Amino acid sequence: MDERKRDSIVAYLRRRMAEFGIELDDVATAIAQDHLDEKSARYRSATGETWSGKGEMPRWLKQAISAGQSLEHFAVSDKLQQVPGAAKAGVNWSQDPFAGSRLATVHTSTIETR
Incomplete structure (x- = not known):
């Protein structure tokens, strides 16, 4: 700027x-x-939305759970909270219901043309 x-x-x-x-x-x-x-965030989405686990569950989390994702998938580990910007190593992608589907597939040819 x-x-x-x-x-x-x-x-x-x-x-x-x-x-x-x-x-x-x-x-x-x-x-x-x-x-x-x-x-104080206990759960975080891929886009950075957070929820402390108190009060009503936010819409983004309700939608993800109704789509088949587990609550633990969004849990924030203590290591990630202490190191801002750290990679999300605590996420277990083996339980991802979208794994192997078109939603999880990335084609390098698509990325290069953008």
């Missing part, structure tokens, strides 16, 4: 924050809460 575009976005955000009475401390608190929520 070039410097002018960045400065423009920062100015816009400052105007909107002033308009709604949002302080930097409010933003910092929200970010800290997001980090706490991320650490």
Whole structure:
């Protein structure tokens, strides 16, 4: 992102924050809460959606389970929580109901043409 575009976005955000009475401390608190929520996640989807295991089960998890996936498939291991961005080595793909189907098949010719 070039410097002018960045400065423009920062100015816009400052105007909107002033308009709604949002302080930097409010933003910092929200970010800290997001980090706490991320650490408390017990289940995570491939797209990064999380669920702590408390309250109503989210739609993405209900849909995956109704499609035949197990709840354990989405469990977050302790190692992955401690190392952000780590590969999902704790996922057991041998129990994937889509393994061997067209949904799990990747053709290199398709990837190269994109």
